[in-house]
Amino acid sequence: MIFRVLGPQAGARKPATLLAALLLHANAWVSLDELIDEIWQEQAVPASADRNVRTYVWQLRQVLPPGRIDARPRSYRLRVSPGEVDSDVARALLERSERVAADEAVGCLNSALELWRGTPFAELRAETAVAATAWLQELRWELRERLADAYTRLGRHGEAIAVLRVLTSEDPLREGTWARLVRALHAAGRRASALSEYQRVCDFLAAELGVEPGPELVRARREVAA
Structure with missing residues (x-):
């Protein structure tokens, strides 16, 4: 399975925000309070927030493979394996482009760039995802520079x-x-x-x-x- 962080998450807004927050901290525990802060952001937090988050987690579990979301008191964790995030795929394609001929490199780099569908982690507050989005912006920049290099080598x-x-x-x-x-x-x-x-x-x-x-x-x- 491929988790997509290079653009908005699909689905209803609040479950999508929950998934984005878990992906930002993949394989790490995220507290319920942090998730509530992200899901409601500038909105008033409802009295039912804890119960609502549990509902959103249940909804995500219906569409994800079994055993991906762990729970413990007031915390959740999303299990992600290496290579299962689209940003990992983009990085792997960049690395492959460095080992192949220029024509194949163009294909690798264009495939990586096509993974971008918009702003990464768009559902989260800018200050929450600033480090991750900065890294992904640099990755996209490097992909485009390398693509220009490959085009130049091909004339x-x-x-x-x-x-x-x-x-x-x-x-x-x-x-x-x-x-x-x-x-x-x-x-x-x-x-x-x-x-x-x-x-x-x-x-x-x-x-x-x-x-x-x-x-x-x-x-x-x-x-x-x-």
Whole structure:
């Protein structure tokens, strides 16, 4: 079975929030009080909250394989095996992409990216899932950078450039991504565009941070100039 954390949980909202909270702490005990805080969040907690949580747990047990949710006084635990969470699958596909030829790597990386269906742990409060969502955002970023690299190795420069333009617009402070874009444009025979993008990021770094480009960007510029 695959548990999905790379997007909203299916089903009714409160049981879905319960499942998301248990998945965030997979294989660890989660107190009833923590679950109540997540399920009702800014809402007034009803007097029947304890009983309602037990009902939601019962509902989840109807759709999960037997023995997945353990209970003890005022705590629950979801049992998850390695590789049963879609984020684990994405990580495994990333690792596989590093060991195979570029054309197969493209398939692995696109398959991993297709696992994203929205915001991970969207049902939970932002502060609750901040560490997990940050890690998953970095994983998705790395998948897209590696996909651009694989496209470049295959000579599919237009696709590499398209991916990298999206990334640089999402986070223009990542110099490594700009360096990839400069190199991809150069590899596509677009030397003037490569130099233009280099100058654009230099201007941005100077205006926003008051800094010069770092070593990786400078190396990319030298490669284009050479």
